[in-house]
Every structure is written in structure tokens, then in C-alpha cells.
Amino acid sequence: AQKITQTQPGMFVQEKEAVTLDCTYDTSDQSYGLFWYKQPSSGEMIFLIYQGSYDEQNATEGRYSLNFQKARKSANLVISASQLGDSAMYFCAMREGSPGNTPLVFGKGTRLSVIA
Amino acid sequence: DAGVIQSPRHEVTEMGQEVTLRCKPISGHDYLFWYRQTMMRGLELLIYFNNNVPIDDSGMPEDRFSAKMPNASFSTLKIQPSEPRDSAVYFCASSLGPGPQHFGDGTRLSIL
Numbered sequence: 001a002q003k004i005t006q007t008q009p010g011m012f013v014q015e016k017e018a019v020t021l022d023c024t025y026d027t028s029d030q031s032y033g034l035f036w037y038k039q040p041s042s043g044e045m046i047f048l049i050y051q052g053s054y055d056e057q058n059a060t061e062g063r064y065s066l067n068f069q070k071a072r073k074s075a076n077l078v079i080s081a082s083q084l085g086d087s088a089m090y091f092c093a094m095r096e097g098s099p100g101n102t103p104l105v106f107g108k109g110t111r112l113s114v115i116a
Numbered sequence: 117d118a119g120v121i122q123s124p125r126h127e128v129t130e131m132g133q134e135v136t137l138r139c140k141p142i143s144g145h146d147y148l149f150w151y152r153q154t155m156m157r158g159l160e161l162l163i164y165f166n167n168n169v170p171i172d173d174s175g176m177p178e179d180r181f182s183a184k185m186p187n188a189s190f191s192t193l194k195i196q197p198s199e200p201r202d203s204a205v206y207f208c209a210s211s212l213g214p215g216p217q218h219f220g221d222g223t224r225l226s227i228l
Binding site: 033035037043044045046047050091093095099100101103104106107108109 | 147149151158159160161164166172175205207209211213214215216217218219220221222224
């Protein structure tokens with residue numbers, strides 16, 4: 001079974017509008033971390049936001065927020081006030097276990113296109 | 117502050133040649149990860165190190181692949197001999213403890 005599922009291969013959003021990118025995950029661990037990365041057409045992977053499984057508040061970083069619903073095992077990324085520069089691939093990823101760091105497991109990604 | 121530095125950015129070589137990819141992690145980071153990205157398989161882990169020691173290399177495709185981390189500021193991923201199916205983007209990432217992994221710009225490898 002896939003550990004990270006991103007069901008939207010591609011999405012369009014109007015500039016200045018908000019958009020939600022879906023991510024569901026599968027784990028039996030109690031301690032895990034959820035991440036979102038942005039990959040523009042230039043190819044680099046840019047870390048956006050992190051949510052720990054024990055964090056009670058939803059994570060926010062500027063225009064990015066993570067809608068964490070633990071019971072539903074979902075970790076959706078919300079981008080507010082979309083900009084043309086937000087057009088990119090977005091990957092949801094999970095790290096299981098602790099302490100220390102462990103490899104990320106990535107979803108297949110969602111391609112976001114922002115329209116002027 | 118400098119991020120993760122990978123070299124080369126692009127590599128084109130013929131099948132059978134040895135390929136060496138290089139990575140300089142962020143100073144002070146104690147974890148280093150090598151990932152590979154292909155259209156078919158997406159992003160997948162190859163190997164990762166903690167304090168220069170390999171922890172899990174189960175993602176390394178076969179004996180043609182090897183990785184080393186001789187010190188805290190340098191790692192290599194070597195493919196010998198290379199094959200066309202090794203063509204991919206190879207990413208190096210580093211982190212401090214359980215913190216977020218920060219990726220380099222990647223090496224786009226093409227094996228002809």
C-alpha cells in the first residue's frame with residue numbers, strides 16, 4: 001500500500017485565490033513527521049512546511065499552512081493568495097519513527113498551475 | 117548560509133563509464149541522504165548516513181552503486197559501470213537531527 005497518496009495529478013488556480021493540495025498518509029507509527037516540498041521547473045526541491053504527529057496546532061509558514069487531520073490521516077497544503085511563481089510540482093512526504101532522522105517517503109506529486 | 121552543494125549539475129556519459137556524483141552538506145548537519153528521481157518511480161531513497169556512517173543502503177539498486185562519506189563535509193555516489201537505466205536526477209539532502217531535510221539542486225544524469 002502506498003504510504004503517501006496525492007490524488008490530484010494537476011490543479012489550476014486563479015492568481016490571488018487560495019488553493020488546497022490534498023495528501024493522505026498511511027502509518028502505524030505514533031511518531032512521524034509530514035512535509036511539503038515544492039519543485040519548480042528548474043528542478044530543485046524546496047522545503048515548505050513541516051507538521052509533527054504530536055503537534056496540536058496546524059503548521060503555518062507565511063502563505064503556506066498545513067491542514068492536519070490526524071484521525072483522517074490527511075495533511076493538506078493550503079496556499080493562500082496564489083502567485084504566478086507558485087506554479088510548480090508539490091510533493092507531500094512522510095518520515096516515520098524517532099529519534100533522529102529517517103528517510104522521507106514521497107507521494108507522486110501534484111502539478112499546480114497558477115493562471116493570471 | 118550555503119545550502120547543500122551538488123556537482124556536477126549535469127552529466128552526460130556513455131554506457132559502461134564510471135560516474136561520480138558529489139555532495140557537500142550544510143555545515144553542522146549530521147544526516148546525509150541520497151535520493152533518485154525518475155518519472156516511473158518518483159523520488160526514492162538510495163542510502164543515508166548519520167555522522168558519516170551508512171545507516172541504510174537498502175535502496176541502492178545493485179552492486180554497481182556505491183556511496184561514501186569520508187568526512188562530515190563530503191559524500192560521493194559512484195556508479196560503475198553505468199547503464200542507460202541509471203539516467204535520473206540524483207539529489208543529496210542533509211539535516212540536523214530530526215529537522216527538515218534540505219536538498220541540493222540535484223545532478224541530472226544521462227547515460228547514452
